[in-house]
Amino acid sequence: MAHIFAHRGSAGTHPENTMVSFMEAERVQADGIELDVQLAKDGVVVVIHDETVNRTTDGTGWVGQMTYRQLRKLNANYEFKQYGFCxxxxxxxxxxxxxxxxxLINxxxxxxxxxxxxxxxxxxxxxxRYRLASRVIFSSFNHESMATCRTLAPHIETALLYMEKLHQPWNYAHTLRALALHPYHPTVDRSFVEAAHAxxxxxxxxxxxxxxxxxxxFQYKVNGIFTDFPEKAKHIREKTLRSL
Structure with missing residues (x-):
C-alpha cells in the first residue's frame, strides 16, 4: 500500500515545516511527514524549505547567515495567521x-x-542519537549529498529527487546505491513505475x-506520495483500493 507523506507537514491547511503542521499530520494519521533541513549560522540543523526566511516568516535574510536563536524569534505561520506564533x-x-x-520521516x-x-x-x-534510522529516508536534489549520506550511514535509505523525465533512472540510482526515486509526479506513468519496481x-x-x-x-501502485493534504489523500487511497 502506498504510504502518504504529509509534505512539510499538512502544508495545505497549516503553516509548512512547523510543529503545528507535523502534529496535524499525526492527527489525521498520515503514514509519514516530509521536512526540509538546512544549517543555521551556528551549526544547528533547522527545519525550513527556502534558503531565505522571506517567504514563510515575518523576517528577511538567509537561513545560513542567522543563528538558531535569531531564527527562533521569527514567526513562521506564513499564510495561516490563525495559528498564532509558530x-x-x-x-x-x-x-x-x-x-x-x-x-516515517522523510x-x-x-x-x-x-x-x-x-x-x-x-x-x-x-x-x-534518537535511534530513528529505520524510520528515516534521506532525499535531496543534490545527488552528491545522497552519495555522501550512503557512505556515512549505509543503513539509512536514500532517495533521489528530480524534476525532469530521465532515461532509465534506475541505472543511475544503483550507481549511487539509492533505494528510491522521488520524481516530480507529471513524469510518472504506469510503465515507469513497473520498470522501477522491476x-x-x-x-x-x-x-x-x-x-x-x-x-x-494509487492505481499505478506507487510506494508513496507526498501531498499537502494528507487527510484527503487517505480518503482517496481507501476509495481507490476498494475499487481495484
Missing part, C-alpha cells in the same frame, strides 16, 4: 517529538543551492494535491 523548529525538536509516534537535505558544510554528518548524528527501486512521486492524480498514482 517558530522555526530544529531537527532535534522534531525528532524528539516523533519518539512518541510511529511516523528528511530532505536542502543543500543543492547553498553548500552547507557537514549538513549530512550533523543530520545523521541526530537521527542516530529494478528493485521504490517510487514516491511529489507533490500531489489533486484528487484525480492521487487516484491515478
Amino acid at each position: 517558530p522555526i523548529p530544529s531537527l532535534q525538536e522534531v525528532l524528539e517529538w516523533v519518539q512518541g509516534n510511529s511516523l 528528511i530532505e537535505l536542502k543543500n543543492n543551492l547553498v553548500p552547507y558544510e557537514r549538513l549530512e554528518e550533523k543530520t545523521i548524528e541526530l537521527v542516530e 529494478n528493485d527501486l521504490l517510487v514516491r512521486p511529489f507533490t500531489i494535491n489533486k484528487e484525480e492524480r492521487m487516484k491515478t498514482m
